[in-house]
Amino acid sequence: MKSLYLRIYLTLVLLLLAFAFGSAWLFQRHIEQERGNVELAAGERLNAMAGLLKLALPPATAPRQEQAAAFADWGGRLRMPIALEGADGKPIATTQMFERRADDPGAIIVSAGLGDGRSLELVRTVRPPNLQGPGASGPGGPGPSARPPRLDEGPWAGPWLHRPVSPGAPTVSTLAIVLLLLFIGVAAGAYPVVRRLTRRLEALKRGVEQFGAGQLGLRVDDSGRDEVAAVAASFNLAADRIETLLRSHQSLLANASHELRSPLARLKMAFAMLEDATPAQRERLAREIDVNIAELDALVEEVLLASRLEAGSAVGEMHPVELLALGAEEAARAEAAFEPETDSARVDGQERLLRRALRNLLDNARRYGGPEVELALRPVAGGYEFVVSDRGPGVPAEMRERIFEPFYRLPGHAEMAGGVGLGLSLVKQIAERHGGSVRCQPRDGGGSRFVLFLPAAKA
Numbered sequence: 001m002k003s004l005y006l007r008i009y010l011t012l013v014l015l016l017l018a019f020a021f022g023s024a025w026l027f028q029r030h031i032e033q034e035r036g037n038v039e040l041a042a043g044e045r046l047n048a049m050a051g052l053l054k055l056a057l058p059p060a061t062a063p064r065q066e067q068a069a070a071f072a073d074w075g076g077r078l079r080m081p082i083a084l085e086g087a088d089g090k091p092i093a094t095t096q097m098f099e100r101r102a103d104d105p106g107a108i109i110v111s112a113g114l115g116d117g118r119s120l121e122l123v124r125t126v127r128p129p130n131l132q133g134p135g136a137s138g139p140g141g142p143g144p145s146a147r148p149p150r151l152d153e154g155p156w157a158g159p160w161l162h163r164p165v166s167p168g169a170p171t172v173s174t175l176a177i178v179l180l181l182l183f184i185g186v187a188a189g190a191y192p193v194v195r196r197l198t199r200r201l202e203a204l205k206r207g208v209e210q211f212g213a214g215q216l217g218l219r220v221d222d223s224g225r226d227e228v229a230a231v232a233a234s235f236n237l238a239a240d241r242i243e244t245l246l247r248s249h250q251s252l253l254a255n256a257s258h259e260l261r262s263p264l265a266r267l268k269m270a271f272a273m274l275e276d277a278t279p280a281q282r283e284r285l286a287r288e289i290d291v292n293i294a295e296l297d298a299l300v301e302e303v304l305l306a307s308r309l310e311a312g313s314a315v316g317e318m319h320p321v322e323l324l325a326l327g328a329e330e331a332a333r334a335e336a337a338f339e340p341e342t343d344s345a346r347v348d349g350q351e352r353l354l355r356r357a358l359r360n361l362l363d364n365a366r367r368y369g370g371p372e373v374e375l376a377l378r379p380v381a382g383g384y385e386f387v388v389s390d391r392g393p394g395v396p397a398e399m400r401e402r403i404f405e406p407f408y409r410l411p412g413h414a415e416m417a418g419g420v421g422l423g424l425s426l427v428k429q430i431a432e433r434h435g436g437s438v439r440c441q442p443r444d445g446g447g448s449r450f451v452l453f454l455p456a457a458k459a
Contacts, residue, residue, distance in 0.1 A: 009194040016186045020179065042110065042124065049078075050112040050120040060087060060116040068093035080122065087117025098123055200228045208235065216243040260299065263292040303422070305356070309429040318348040320457055323384055326355060327377045334362040336373040336388075345377055345384040347454045349434045354454070357430040357438075358386055360423040361450050365390040368410075369447055383436065383455040391447040400440040404428040427452065 056074060058066050064086070071084045075095035081102070083094035101107055101123040111121045200221070207220035219239060222232035270285045270292070277285055323345040331338035347354075358375075365373045369390020376387040395403060395410065402408050406425040424438075427450075431438045436454040443449045 008198065009190060012190045012194060013183075013187050016190070017183055020182050020186070024179070042122075043112070046110055046112045046120065046122055049082075049122075050114050053084075053120060054114040054116070057084070057114075060114075060118055064092055082123075083121040085111075085119045085121060092118070197228065200224075200232075204228070204232055204235065207232075211239055216246060260296065263295045263299070267292045267296075299422075305426060309426070309433060318350065320346050321349050321351045321354055322346055323354075323377055323386070323454070326351065326358065327375055327386060330355065330358045330362055331375045334359070334366055334373065334375075336362055336366075336375045339374065339376045341376065341378040342384070345379065346457045347384065347434070348457045349454065353430045354434070357427045357452060358388075360427050361386070361388040361438075361452060364388075364423050365392070365448075365450070368392050372447075380453070383453055386452040386454075388450045388452075389443050389447060391443070391445075394442055394446060394448050395440050397442075403440060404438065 053071075053074060057070050060067075067084065071093040072095075075082055075093070079097070081095060081098040081100075083098045084092040086092045098121070102109065104123075108124050109121050110124055111119050113119045204220050207218055210218050216239070219236045220232045222229050222236055267289060270289050274282060274285055324340055324342070327340065328338055362373060362375065365388050369392030372391045374387075374389045376389070378385050378387065399410060403410065404424050404427070406422055408425075428438050431452055431454070434454055436452065438450065438452045441449045441451060
């Protein structure tokens with residue numbers, strides 16, 4: 001689990017950092033491109049201004065005072081940080097704005113020649129990228145107060161020049177600090193999100209291990225709407241079904257073990273009395289042994305069927321079943337009156353299980369309700385109902401639900417008619433496996449009515 005946590009966390013951090021670096025690279029490329037365009041346009045404007053001032057100013061051979069006066073007049077009109085430099089490299093005149101901005105951090109001076117030895121200088125606050133070579137500030141270059149070389153000098157030849165006045169633009173170290181802070185912010189923000197996800201997975205893992213260790217009542221936290229919550233909800237649902245199944249099997253095994261004792265004890269006693277018995281007694285004991293063996297066989301069969309129904313393996317592929325024929329056959333076997341109220345009644349199910357459910361209801365009515373047993377088949381909304389009626393003592397209202405529990409029998413019924421209490425439980429399980437239900441109702445005039453509902457077959 002820890003390896004998953006680290007993989008998710010590191011993947012998220014690396015992806016965000018890659019996005020940040022890519023965005024920074026694209027932004028820097030865009031800024032450099034825009035800065036180059038601005039510098040190019042500024043150079044063109046400066047060259048144009050130099051050409052105009054050359055026409056407006058006195059010639060280079062005029063006295064410096066006359067050139068300075070004319071330049072001061074034009075500088076006041078243009079209101080720009082410009083300066084005029086003579087052919088000897090000494091300034092002829094500067095504007096007040098030029099003097100103020102020349103000392104600003106990060107300012108640069110661009111220069112354009114007038115073609116007669118003089119040059120026009122302009123102070124700008126945008127520092128061009130990739131400034132290298134002589135004239136750049138820093139080690140190996142002149143300081144902030146140095147003048148730019150002439151247009152025809154070495155690598156600086158060109159229509160306009162840049163001269164940094166003072167360093168102040170962002171450096172590589174600044175970008176590194178920004179990226180480091182970005183890394184810390186991304187890592188700090190991603191950690192609680194990823195940790196919360198993996199912590200829930202760890203809790204789910206612990207819950208599965210504890211459930212597997214035997215804590216069948218344990219359930220995990222399934223709050224939330226994400227995939228982890230869906231997995232937790234599925235685990236809780238599966239845990240409920242497994243716990244119910246295991247509890248049912250435990251109860252079934254315990255009750256079956258108890259029920260097996262009575263016929264086994266009777267068999268043991270019968271075999272013990274068989275040696276000293278008279279011929280008449282031997283015949284009676286033989287019949288009792290056959291009855292007890294048949295009871296054991298029926299008990300084992302019902303226990304196995306109940307176990308398969310609870311596990312879901314007893315219901316396989318469904319086929320159309322005609323209830324009219326099924327009811328007629330079972331009513332004839334049980335010697336019960338059959339009164340169908342429909343000419344056709346077809347459902348989807350397993351005929352073997354439906355026959356067993358109807359047979360159990362008829363046998364139960366014959367065993368506890370006396371000889372007057374009736375079977376009816378009637379159509380209802382959504383399906384059909386088998387109604388088994390008898391004239392027995394009836395079932396108390398508070399016990400009409402409990403009689404469908406495994407191994408539950410009404411007081412005195414075991415001594416009166418035998419049985420192990422699994423018949424009605426099997427009827428209920430078979431009905432529910434087919435999407436139906438069974439219920440017990442009182443009958444007018446005395447007795448009970450067991451109603452087995454089965455949904456109609458789909459068209």
